[in-house]
Every structure is written in C-alpha cells, then in structure tokens.
Amino acid sequence: MIYTVTVNPALDYVMQLKEVKSGEVNRTDDCQFLAGGKGINVSQILNQLSVDNTAWGFVGGFTGKELVRQLNVKKIVSDFVTISDDTRVNVKIHAQKETEINAAGPKIDAQEIAAFKARLDDLNAGDIVVLSGSLAPSLPTDFYEELLPTIKENGAEFAIDTTGQALLDTLKYKPLVIKPNHHELADLFNTTFANKEELLDAAKKLMDMGAQNVMISMAGDGGYLITKDHIYHGTAAKGIAVNSVGAGDSMIAGFVGTYYKTQDPVEAFRVGMACGGATAFTEDIAVKSQIDTVLPQIKVEEVQ
Numbered sequence: 007m008i009y010t011v012t013v014n015p016a017l018d019y020v021m022q023l024k025e026v027k028s029g030e031v032n033r034t035d036d037c038q039f040l041a042g043g044k045g046i047n048v049s050q051i052l053n054q055l056s057v058d059n060t061a062w063g064f065v066g067g068f069t070g071k072e073l074v075r076q077l078n079v080k081k082i083v084s085d086f087v088t089i090s091d092d093t094r095v096n097v098k099i100h101a102q103k104e105t106e107i108n109a110a111g112p113k114i115d116a117q118e119i120a121a122f123k124a125r126l127d128d129l130n131a132g133d134i135v136v137l138s139g140s141l142a143p144s145l146p147t148d149f150y151e152e153l154l155p156t157i158k159e160n161g162a163e164f165a166i167d168t169t170g171q172a173l174l175d176t177l178k179y180k181p182l183v184i185k186p187n188h189h190e191l192a193d194l195f196n197t198t199f200a201n202k203e204e205l206l207d208a209a210k211k212l213m214d215m216g217a218q219n220v221m222i223s224m225a226g227d228g229g230y231l232i233t234k235d236h237i238y239h240g241t242a243a244k245g246i247a248v249n250s251v252g253a254g255d256s257m258i259a260g261f262v263g264t265y266y267k268t269q270d271p272v273e274a275f276r277v278g279m280a281c282g283g284a285t286a287f288t289e290d291i292a293v294k295s296q297i298d299t300v301l302p303q304i305k306v307e308e309v310q
C-alpha cells in the first residue's frame with residue numbers, strides 16, 4: 007500500500023483574472039476551491055494510475071470538511087487526524103503571472119501529533135510512504151525525520167518532497183526517491199550551476215548521502231534520473247503550460263506509483279515525467295487520459 011502524507015494540506019482557492027493591479031480592487035473571471043496539498047496531489051495522480059493509496063495527514067474546521075468532501079467525490083481514500091484548528095486556504099492567482107499565497111497552516115497539538123504517529127505502526131514491508139509539503143508552524147522542523155525510524159523499522163520505503171536542510175537530514179535513512187527541481191538542488195549546496203555537468207555532480211552527491219534514486223525536475227526542460235547504476239535524461243512533453251501547480255507532485259506520484267508496480271526506476275521516471283507534464287497542461291491535477299496522451303512523447307535516454 008502507498009500512503010501519502012500531507013501534514014499541512016490546503017484548500018487551494020484558484021483565482022483566474024487577466025491582470026492583477028496591486029493596490030486596486032481586482033475582480034476575477036473565475037474562481038474555485040480545489041483540494042490541495044502536495045501529498046493529496048500525489049494521491050490524486052495515484053488514483054488516476056489505479057494504484058491503491060491512502061491519504062494521511064491533519065484536517066480541521068469547515069475547510070478541512072470541504073477538502074475531505076472533495077476527496078470523497080474523487081474516490082480518494084483518506085484517514086486524516088481531525089484537529090481542532092482550521093485547514094488552511096492557499097490562494098493561487100492565475101493572471102499575467104502565476105502567483106501563490108500559501109498560508110502558514112493550523113495549530114496541531116501534542117495529542118493530535120501522537121494520533122498521527124500511531125498510524126505508522128500499521129505499516130508493512132513493501133509499503134511506501136510519500137512525505138510531501140511544508141510543515142505547519144506548530145510542528146517541529148525535524149518532524150519528517152522523527153517519522154523515518156518507524157517507517158524503516160516496519161520495512162517500508164519512503165519518498166520525500168521537501169527542501170533545504172530538512173531534505174538533507176532525511177538522506178541517511180535512504181529515501182527511495184527525492185525530487186528537487188534544479189533551483190532547489192542549487193540551493194541545497196548554496197551554489198549555481200554553470201552547466202549540466204555541475205548540476206549532475208550535485209545530484210550525485212545526494213546519492214552518496216543516501217538517496218536510492220534522485221530525480222531533478224526542470225519544468226519545460228524535462229528532467230534527470232540518477233540511479234545507482236546510471237544517469238538518464240527525460241524530455242519534457244510538448245504543450246501549452248497553463249498551470250505549474252502540482253507538476254512536481256504529479257511527477258513524484260508517477261514515479262512512486264510505477265515503481266511500486268514494477269520496481270523499475272527508469273520506467274517510473276518516464277511515467278513521472280508524463281504525469282508532471284500532463285498536470286502542467288491542465289488547470290487542475292491531470293487525469294488518466296491526459297497522462298496517456300503525454301506519455302508517448304517522453305523520451306528517456308542514458309547519459310552516463
């Protein structure tokens with residue numbers, strides 16, 4: 007079973023307008039609430055790939071109720087810990103540019119945290135836990151790292167989508183896959199890359215530090231997969247990007263869902279790239295037909 011963990015989910019309030027004029031009253035052409043959060047987006051893609059999964063995390067208040075209602079409509083199985091505070095609303099402004107305003111997130115108390123951690127005792131060998139997204143401010147900065155010994159002791163694997171030192175601190179527990187984008191990769195080592203070789207050298211350092219597989223995503227420029235044996239480049243699908251929100255989550259979902267079925271990291275990377283591209287080409291998270299349309303365009307070649 008795959009479990010997606012979104013400790014700080016969100017109702018995404020997606021607002022469409024031609025132009026935002028700062029300091030003025032702006033009126034939208036369209037707006038909608040969508041269930042959001044990095045792990046929840048992963049669950050949505052896993053469902054599209056017909057890979058059983060359960061969404062874990064914390065939800066609360068009227069916003070949390072609406073989020074769970076939307077997941078139920080999409081037949082996404084969830085087992086959230088209900089908290090007394092409200093799930094946050096993140097604003098996604100689609101105008102002359104894409105602007106995101108993400109709220110910090112709710113208060114989560116010690117009893118609610120303990121109830122969440124108890125779920126990890128149900129993990130079995132072969133399960134995969136996908137840890138994605140920001141931490142609510144009341145959670146300790148090493149919250150993800152706190153979960154890893156129990157995950158590994160139960161014989162499960164984990165994937166993690168976070169950034170900075172929080173990501174580096176998880177590598178000693180050997181994540182199945184991590185996926186920084188190329189900006190996040192540079193930030194990890196406080197550097198910039200003059201060329202592809204420097205980028206790949208940095209990605210290989212993450213393997214040396216413990217990652218089993220590393221994907222580096224580069225939006226419309228495709229991405230790289232580093233495995234213990236080789237390095238691969240994947241081409242980005244050709245299309246009109248209408249929404250970058252969730253592309254990275256979709257790429258992780260495509261990898262984890264395919265790896266769970268095949269144990270083939272290269273095929274998992276190819277499907278991940280297709281899921282990312284399909285989401286980039288649609289307003290919401292991609293559905294199966296959109297993924298299937300993009301998949302044949304993804305060419306993966308060994309580069310080292």
Ligand SMILES: Nc1ncnc2c1ncn2[C@@H]1O[C@H](COP(=O)(O)OP(=O)(O)OP(=O)(O)O)[C@@H](O)[C@H]1O
Pocket residue numbers: 186187222223224225226227228229242243244245247250251252253254255257278279280281282283284286
């Ligand atoms: N404009 C695009 N055209 C084609 N494919 C894209 C585009 N944007 C994203 N993708 C696909 O999605 C993958 C992940 O996108 P990206 O590199 O933007 O991840 P990210 O920065 O983690 O995204 P997110 O905004 O979800 O955090 C890319 O490697 C690519 O395969």
Ligand SMILES: O=P(O)(O)OC[C@@]1(O)O[C@H](CO)[C@@H](O)[C@@H]1O
Pocket residue numbers: 014016018041042043044047096106108138139140141251252253254255
């Ligand atoms: O604040 P975080 O957890 O870093 O990101 C949250 C978020 O921006 O990520 C998803 C897109 O990846 C959105 O659905 C959601 O609003």
